[in-house]
Amino acid sequence: VKLKPLSYLILGMLRLGATSGYAIKQLADAATRHFWPTSLAQVYPQLGQLHDAGLIDRRADPQGARARDAYELTDRGQTALRAWLRSYRPTNTPPPLRDEGMLRLFFADALPLDEQLTLIRKLRDSFAAAEQHIRNELEVIPHDPEHAALRYPAITARLGSDSYAYIKQWLTALEADLRDEAAHSSAKGR
Amino acid sequence: VKLKPLSYLILGMLRLGATSGYAIKQLADAATRHFWPTSLAQVYPQLGQLHDAGLIDRRADPQGARARDAYELTDRGQTALRAWLRSYRPTNTPPPLRDEGMLRLFFADALPLDEQLTLIRKLRDSFAAAEQHIRNELEVIPHDPEHAALRYPAITARLGSDSYAYIKQWLTALEADLRDEAAHSSAKGR
């Protein structure tokens, strides 16, 4: 059985205390959606495979008449998770961003200057919203030593919001530069 | 016919002067791979559809005995490209990064501290390499006013490498912080 990043995401979420498939998906939406989006339709089959591979235990855990399966890491699951964390090798190529906004910026030259500036402002607004979005999620993560396992979730969230803030500023500066330049050339033109 | 981001990537590349499907793929690999990866097996069928939709013209353009199809934007293609650039609406959620390294960092707590630091260093090295990678590509883009259409390609490349540099620094600072903290707590422990 070959494990994918999603497999380790599930193992890791179980380690952080999520028990059901549904709960894993909730946690993933709240915390890892930005760098590893996941859907329920992937989680349930994957839980089955991890169980078959002996990396997780399953037990029935009904809530009243509502059925629920509770999962737990086995020793082999713990080991597999740690081995994966250790096996990371630096890549020479950057991670793909796959952002349609960036793609549009790449071709912005096809528009007249005022519309180029509009596009840049829209892009900046997107990153500003993204920054705020993660910052809000960050605030609800407890920071006390009792929740030590939540330390890195807080770190990745901070890294995310700081990165988006940086790009936001970058685009703001770009807009100012292009606007100045336009003002100068039109003044020259008279 | 519903157009996808890939469709507009092709229209935009034709506008930048690429003529054949092969050339479009070359340009995309060099310039837009980071935020919109593309494979040849997508490009060729898509060229056919864009031709059927009347957004591009096709003409035979053989090089000696080697066959080649040359494509060109039609007026409707130009219009469609500009309309797409104008239609961008800011999103409230950030673009997904889908980076396995970040996912590992999220779960780093499962490792002992010294291995956490190793992981952070590896991640930092990945971003350093990514930064350098884009910076190299940036250097070959001409900046003279003759190549005005290459202005935004240069801008997106600079934004990319600057962002990776920012993350690199961020991770370097994180590693220093965690190392200091470890030194203090072990000193206390004695």
Add this chain to the structure above:
DNA sequence: CAGGTCATGTAAAGCGTTACATGATTTT
């Protein structure tokens, strides 16, 4: 003349999202 690049395509497999389906429980 062998290996790499230019050039175009097809087929299959894998992966992920969306939609569908079901039913209990909680909230408004």
Add this chain to the structure above:
DNA sequence: AAAATCATGTAACGCTTTACATGACCTG
């Protein structure tokens, strides 16, 4: 009483990658 949430799953669809196939041209 209706709507949202909890909970688990399946099916269909679409996108992307990988592999395969073919052949001309160029470089060492």
